[in-house]
Amino acid sequence: MKNEMPNKTCIMLVDDDSSILQTTAMILEEEYNVLTCSGGKEAIYKFDDTVFTVILDINMPDMTGLEVFEVIKTKNQYIPIVFHTGYDERERRIDIRRHFRPHAYVVKGGDPEQLLDTIAGAVESYKNILENVKLNKTLKERNKLIEEFNRSLEDKVKRQVEEIQRTSRLKKYVSPQIAETIISEGSDRYLVNARKLLTICFSDLKGFTEASERMEPEDTVTLLNEYFSEMTALIFKHGGTIDKFIGDGILIFFGDPINYENNAERAVRMAIDMRKITQELRKHWLEYGSSNIDICSGINTGYVTVGNVGSEAQMNYTVIGHQVNVAHRLQLEAKAGQILITASTLKGIENMIEVEEIGNVKLKGINKPMQVYSVIKYKGISCGQND
Incomplete structure (x- = not known):
């Protein structure tokens, strides 16, 4: 018999003894919809997904409960099956549990509450299993969607990785404003290897090495950080690109990644401002006993190679070539407070700056x-060189 009680969980009761089948069903029907079967073949035929637990007799004429167990488990491996049998021999129970692993083994004629408790545990266990199965299915579906989504994005991400790396490097070299402009325009044409006409500036602190020998390490680091912070702000203000910091020196170039019409003018204006700010900082550096420190710069204009140089593990965007070496040698030649430039840098800005001709110099x-x-001043503006 099958009672239609939609609010109750359905369980299956299988027994070839009609009196036991009826009596047991009456006990269970207070809590469950009981689907009764008088034999194994009937149970296999009627078993479906609505059943949450099977209570199964072992000794039946058409099929044994053990045979029914194996068939039902092939249909639903998770369904709890409780053996409800007259076999009470301990060895027999142990053997059945070892080979078939039922949810439970309940002897007929025992306390009905024991049977009810056992079935309640089986039903609750199956509900938890179904919930887990449902969750796992949902997770698999979501993971599948994520995998498909990731596959569709893989090429796009691969293309963007290099872009992100380039823009990250870019923000280390140029001002945030220039970086944002380049990024917004698309940076594929920036930070690439090329030969370009650039203006190169080397600046260095004269007297710093000697002064640092008398300073505490903490004061040395503080002084340099203060100096570099001020210089970086000036470099970015004038549109320069920082190649690298070299000890207490800085290598700067103009004309890449943004090319201006007045690269040489920008470089000279920057050097004048750097000299002025350094002289203001010197007053503060007296606290460290470092009044003899001053800046010197060398500026040259010419064709150089600019691009990424290094290895796969470490790359730097830098300038190399003869014209870079000239700027460096000029800086080494310069005295404290002096800005030395070449004729190629002066060309086109002669009317903007006042210079002193040093003459032909063997660098x-x-x-x-x-x-x-030697740059004296920007015309109309004193550039702060020591007399």
Whole structure:
């Protein structure tokens, strides 16, 4: 018999003894919808997904309960099956549990409450299993969607990784404003290897090495950080690109990644401002006993190679070439507070700055003497060089 009680959980009761089948069903029907079967074949035929637990007799004429167990488990591996049998021999129970692993083994004729408790535990266990199965199915579906989504994005992400790396590097070299402009325009054409006409500036602190020998390490670091912070702000203000910090020196270039029409003018204006700010900082550096520190700069304009140089583990966006070496040698030649420039840098800005002609100078490591000028001031503006 099958009672239609939609609010109750359905369980299956299988027994070939009609009196036991009826009596047991009456006990269970207070809590469950009981689907009764008088034999194993009937149970296999009627079993479906609405059943939450099977109570199964073992000794039946058409099929044994053990045979029914194996068939039902092939249909639903998770369904709890409780053996309800007259077999009370301990060894027999142990053997059945070892080989078939039922949810429970209940002897007929025992306390009805024991049977009810056992079935309640089986039903609750199956509900938890179904919930877990449902959750796992949902997770698998979501994971599948995520995998498909990731696959569709893989190429796009791969293309963007290099872009992100380039823009991250970019923000280390140029001002945030320039970086944002480049990023908004698309940076594929920026930070690439090329030969370009640039203006190169080397600046260095004269007297810093000697002063640092008398300073505490903490004071040395504080002084340098203060100096570099001020210089970085000036470099970005004038549109320069920081190549690298070298000890107490800085290598800067103009014309890449943004090319201006007045790269040389920007470089000279920057050097003048750097000299002025450094002289203001010197008053503060007296606290460290470092009044003799001053800046010197060398500026040159010419064609150089600019791009990413290094290894896969470490890359730097830098400038290399003869014209870079010239700027460096100029800086080494410069005295404290002096800004030395070449004729190629002066060309086109002669009317903007006042210079002192140094003449042909043989720079170390440079074969031919070069015409060198010392920047006195930006016309109409005193540039702060020591007399």
